[in-house]
Each structure stands twice: as C-alpha cells, then as structure tokens.
Amino acid sequence: xxxxxxxxSGFHIxxxxxxxxxxxxxEDLDLFASKFxxxxxxxxxxxxxxxxxxxxxxxxxECIKELGLRARPDQILIHxxxxxxxxxxxxILESCEKLGINSILAISGDGSPRLPKLKPSEAEADGTxxxxxxxxxxYIRKHYPSFAVGVAFNPYEPEEHEFEKLKRKLDAGASFVIxxxxxxxxxxxxxxLAEYPDLPVIVEAWxxxxxxxxxxxxxxxxxxDAAFDxxxxxxxxxxxxxGCGFYLSLLGxxxxxxxxxxxxxxxxxxx
Amino acid sequence: MKIVxxxxxxxxxxxxxxxxxxxxxxREGTKAVLNPFDLYALExxxxxxxxxxxxxxxxxxxxxxxxxxLTEALSMGADRAFLLCGREFAGSDTWATSYALxxxxxxxxxxxxxxxxKQAIDGDTAQVGPGIAAKLNIMQAANVMQVDEIGxxxxxxxxxxxxxxxxxxxxxxxxxxxxxxxxxxxxxxxxRAREARRIEIPxxxxxxxxxxxxxxxxAASPTRVVRTEPPAIRNTDTLTISGAPxxxxxxxxxxxxxxxxL
Numbered sequence: 001x002x003x004x005x006x007x008x009s010g011f012h013i014x015x016x017x018x019x020x021x022x023x024x025x026x027e028d029l030d031l032f033a034s035k036f037x038x039x040x041x042x043x044x045x046x047x048x049x050x051x052x053x054x055x056x057x058x059x060x061x062e063c064i065k066e067l068g069l070r071a072r073p074d075q076i077l078i079h080x081x082x083x084x085x086x087x088x089x090x091x092i093l094e095s096c097e098k099l100g101i102n103s104i105l106a107i108s109g110d111g112s113p114r115l116p117k118l119k120p121s122e123a124e125a126d127g128t129x130x131x132x133x134x135x136x137x138x139y140i141r142k143h144y145p146s147f148a149v150g151v152a153f154n155p156y157e158p159e160e161h162e163f164e165k166l167k168r169k170l171d172a173g174a175s176f177v178i179x180x181x182x183x184x185x186x187x188x189x190x191x192x193l194a195e196y197p198d199l200p201v202i203v204e205a206w207x208x209x210x211x212x213x214x215x216x217x218x219x220x221x222x223x224x225d226a227a228f229d230x231x232x233x234x235x236x237x238x239x240x241x242x243g244c245g246f247y248l249s250l251l252g253x254x255x256x257x258x259x260x261x262x263x264x265x266x267x268x269x270x271x
Numbered sequence: 272m273k274i275v276x277x278x279x280x281x282x283x284x285x286x287x288x289x290x291x292x293x294x295x296x297x298r299e300g301t302k303a304v305l306n307p308f309d310l311y312a313l314e315x316x317x318x319x320x321x322x323x324x325x326x327x328x329x330x331x332x333x334x335x336x337x338x339x340x341l342t343e344a345l346s347m348g349a350d351r352a353f354l355l356c357g358r359e360f361a362g363s364d365t366w367a368t369s370y371a372l373x374x375x376x377x378x379x380x381x382x383x384x385x386x387x388x389k390q391a392i393d394g395d396t397a398q399v400g401p402g403i404a405a406k407l408n409i410m411q412a413a414n415v416m417q418v419d420e421i422g423x424x425x426x427x428x429x430x431x432x433x434x435x436x437x438x439x440x441x442x443x444x445x446x447x448x449x450x451x452x453x454x455x456x457x458x459x460x461x462x463r464a465r466e467a468r469r470i471e472i473p474x475x476x477x478x479x480x481x482x483x484x485x486x487x488x489x490a491a492s493p494t495r496v497v498r499t500e501p502p503a504i505r506n507t508d509t510l511t512i513s514g515a516p517x518x519x520x521x522x523x524x525x526x527x528x529x530x531x532x533l
Binding site for chain 1: 346
C-alpha cells in the first residue's frame with residue numbers, strides 16, 4: 001500500500017527509459033537497469049515514464065522483462081498515456097499484469113507525429129472528440145481491474161476546472177493522484193488535501209536545476225539564474241505536506257540520490 | 272514474396288534550417304530521421320509479409336550515417352538492409368537516384384514488390400518511386416491508400432485521388448508509393464531494436480550494383496536545385512479577448528466572422 005498517506009515510506013523516483021533513437025542503446029539500458037535496481041533496493045517506487053515529452057522511448061515493462069531485472073511489483077508505477085494503438089495499450093497492460101505490477105498512472109500524455117492516438121471507439125469513449133485520461137482510466141479499470149490507477153492533478157490550471165476534471169477521473173475509477181511539481185506551499189494542493197482527506201496524494205518535487213523546463217510546467221517564468229535548491233525545496237515540501245508521497249522528477253542519481261536515501265530513512269523513522 | 276522498401280534519411284523538420292547565402296538545406300549538424308512517409312511503406316511491407324510470407328529488405332542511398340535509418344527499418348521488422356554508399360552517388364538528383372536504386376533492386380534479385388513513401392519531406396518531389404518503376408520497366412501505382420489483394424502474380428490496390436480512390440490491379444513485380452492513410456506504423460519493441468542493432472548492414476558501392484558511373488552523382492543529374500526558399504513568415508496577430516465567457520465567446524465569433532474564418 002505504497003500510496004496510502006499513512007505509509008509514505010518511500011519516494012517515487014522518476015525513471016525515463018532509453019529513447020528509441022538511442023545511438024548507444026546498450027549503455028542506456030545498463031543505466032536504466034542500474035537506476036531501477038537502486039530504486040528497488042532503496043524501497044522506493046520506480047515511476048517509469050511513457051514517451052515523456054512525446055519523445056519515442058521504450059516501455060518500462062519491456063525494459064524490465066528484456067533485461068531480466070529483479071522487479072518488486074509493489075514498487076513499480078507504470079505511466080500510460082493515450083498515445084498508443086489499442087493493441088499496444090492492451091499489450092502493455094497485459095504484460096504489466098504478468099509482471100505482477102499493480103499500479104498505473106493514466107495520463108493524456110504528449111503526442112508526436114510518430115505516436116498514434118487512441119481512437120474514442122477503441123477506448124470505449126464514443127461521443128467524445130478525443131480520448132482523455134478520464135476515458136483511459138475508465139478503460140483500464142473496466143478491463144484490468146487489478147490495477148490501481150493514478151491520475152494527474154495540475155494546480156496551475158484554473159482551479160474549478162481542475163477540480164471538476166479530478167472528480168471525473170475519480171468517478172472513472174482513479175484511486176490516487178500525482179500533482180504537477182510545486183516548489184512551495186500551494187493553495188490548490190491544500191484544497192485537494194482538504195476536500196479529499198482519504199485520497200492518496202503524491203506531490204511532485206522538481207529535482208532538476210533546469211528551471212526553464214519547470215517554468216514551462218508552472219506557467220510563469222522562473223529566471224534561469226534564480227537560486228534553486230532542489231534538495232532544500234524537497235525538505236520544505238516534506239514538512240509542508242507530511243502525509244503525502246513525493247514524486248521526484250529528473251532526480252540526479254549521482255549527485256542527489258544519497259541525500260534522498262537519508263531523507264527517506266528519517267521519514268521512515270519518524271512514522 | 273520478396274519485398275524491397277526504399278527509405279531515405281532526411282533532416283528532422285523541426286531542426287531543418289536553410290543557409291541564407293546558398294538557400295540550401297543545412298544538413299550538417301542537423302538531426303536526421305527516417306523520412307516519415309517511408310515508415311508507412313515499411314509498415315505495409317511488414318504487414319504484407321505477415322499476410323503472405325516472404326521477406327522485407329530495406330534499401331537506402333546516402334552517407335554512412337544513413338545506416339541509422341536502416342537500423343530503424345530493421346527495428347520495425349525488416350529482415351535485411353543495404354546502403355548504397357560512396358562519393359560517386361553524391362549529388363544525385365531524382366533521375367540518378369532512381370537509376371541507382373533500380374540497379375540495387377536488380378542486384379537483390381527476384382523482387383516481387385517495391386514500396387516507397389509517396390515522397391521525401393526534404394525534396395518533396397515524389398519522383399523517385401515512379402522513377403524506379405520506369406527504370407525497371409514494371410507496373411506502378413502512386414499514392415496507394417490500401418492493399419486489397421495479393422496473389423497469382425497480381426496486386427490490387429486503392430489509389431487515392433482528389434475524389435476518393437481508384438481500384439488498380441497491377442502485375443507483379445510492381446512498385447507502389449503509399450500515403451499516410453494506409454496504416455499506423457508500429458513502434459519497435461525493445462527486443463527487436465536490440466536484435467536490429469546487431470544486424471550487419473552491407474554498404475554497396477556503384478560497382479557492387481553494376482551501375483554505370485556516368486549515370487550517377489551530380490554530373491549525371493539533369494536537374495539542379497537552384498534555390499531553396501524558406502516559407503514566408505506568416506503575419507501573426509494576437510487578439511486577446513476578455514470578459515465573461517458568454518460575452519467573450521460572442522466577441523470571438525464576431526471577430527472570426529469579420530475575418531472570414533467562419
């Protein structure tokens with residue numbers, strides 16, 4: 001039960017699988033494997049992205065299988081977006097089921113010309129113009145009920161609209177939420193926690209110094225030369241949101257991982 | 272069925288830049304990708320192989336770096352790949368390229384079907400596919416949107432036109448160029464991608480394919496790219512409409528009607 005707020009024992013560590021056009025695929029796979037196994041050993045959750053930013057990459061489940069990685073299914077969260085053929089989507093879900101993975105993050109995702117978009121009829125979402133994460137959540141819960149499905153919550157969207165969307169996601173069967181990155185106390189996240197006290201919420205913490213990317217996410221410009229201390233920010237967020245899980249995006253394994261392990265240990269001991 | 276798919280390495284559209292002096296595409300340092308239309312040709316070839324059996328051979332002409340697009344073709348499921356490579360081929364226009372690829376297809380031997388994307392996104396000529404068919408003196412259909420039947424030495428396809436499609440029956444060996452409507456190209460699996468990277472891609476010189484050196488390369492090309500112009504920058508005019516949603520929607524519709532957009 002890694003998503004319950006009563007047991008946020010570990011962090012969710014974002015791992016991006018190798019790109020399809022990698023010119024050093026074996027090296028990239030080795031790196032993926034070492035990150036994945038380190039996350040497993042630490043007791044954290046490996047949160048594996050699905051063609052992040054629309055860039056064609058291999059799927060997490062196939063990397064785990066192909067590399068024969070020692071997977072602890074309860075510690076794996078597979079991201080799944082709407083940019084797949086139905087065949088692909090079902091293959092991924094079936095493969096994850098076989099691996100014993102039980103958590104999926106359903107998101108709309110970033111498209112690209114190379115990525116096919118699920119058709120409404122394929123996701124049993126007739127009458128809609130395009131498949132959304134709500135439809136995807138409903139589809140997964142209907143056909144693969146063994147998965148706990150998480151959804152995204154964007155505190156930077158117009159609040160009422162986002163809460164209305166969240167309700168539709170929860171009605172479709174979502175059982176946990178991951179926010180977009182926040183770097184300080186956030187009113188929308190506070191409201192989320194107040195309105196849904198029993199809903200497991202995982203707060204995304206931005207661990208990169210690439211502030212231009214963060215600017216894109218939060219929707220307001222953050223000067224590139226602004227002082228930003230990812231570890232310090234995470235420490236602040238841990239204090240502000242003690243009942244939440246934490247999704248650490250773009251974590252530096254070489255430079256930040258040891259500090260994260262220490263912080264996790266402190267958290268576990270304090271529970 | 273032995274199927275050859277001709278593929279081309281092209282600059283990624285998002286990266287393509289034009290030299291302001293020479294007005295030519297700057298290829299150096301630009302990310303290169305498999306021509307998007309060729310993905311559909313590859314996918315269709317693989318589907319035909321899955322349907323009737325046989326093998327799929329990917330073929331390209333270009334610098335050694337073009338091996339990358341052939342590896343991608345192998346990752347998708349092509350069985351073998353060859354690259355025509357050598358400075359003698361450099362500067363070939365569509366005429367010379369068609370000749371070289373036709374010679375390579377003859378070298379492969381016993382080919383029943385050739386597939387090409389309808390055009391490359393860099394040159395946009397749509398001439399090489401038909402040119403290969405002409406050099407090989409075989410039947411061809413361009414802009415194919417569906418393959419209906421294969422067998423008994425024939426191929427029945429739907430050829431897209433402005434009003435819909437024609438149904439065309441071709442005798443094999445034949446060449447078709449395909450449009451995007453024909454299929455959804457598969458995404459390579461990791462297993463296949465790893466296997467593909469271990470497959471050797473032979474480089475063929477003009478001698479290997481028995482090509483006449485006087486018919487390839489810049490000197491043998493009857494056409495020249497005199498100039499390439501980037502498209503004119505469109506005037507953008509941002510209008511911000513504020514107010515209550517219903518009022519803003521009315522204003523927006525009014526603006527669009529006034530500009531002839533509705």
